[in-house]
Amino acid sequence: xxxxxxxxxxxxxxxxxxxxxxxxxxxxxxxxxxxxxxxxxxxxxxxxxxxxxxxxxxxxxxx
Numbered sequence: 410x411x412x413x414x415x416x417x418x419x420x421x422x423x424x425x426x427x428x429x430x431x432x433x434x435x436x437x438x439x440x441x442x443x444x445x446x447x448x449x450x451x452x453x454x455x456x457x458x459x460x461x462x463x464x465x466x467x468x469x470x471x472x
Contacts (some may be wrong), residue, residue, distance in 0.1 A: 443458050452457040453463070 439457075440461075444450070444456045445453065445458060445461075447456075453461050455461055
């Protein structure tokens with residue numbers, strides 16, 4: 410019996426889109442209050458301070 414929620418196609422030519430379940434997303438409401446200067450925003454990749462998430466490398470801790 411084939412699982413309806415997973416793609417079990419054996420042939421790469423076949424499409425499994427018919428068997429996939431749509432995803433649901435949750436996006437919290439954001440307020441527009443503080444922003445970085447454009448120069449700093451280009452360095453960190455976002456204009457919003459609350460979205461700045463620096464990459465710390467392997468293990469999740471800054472070195």
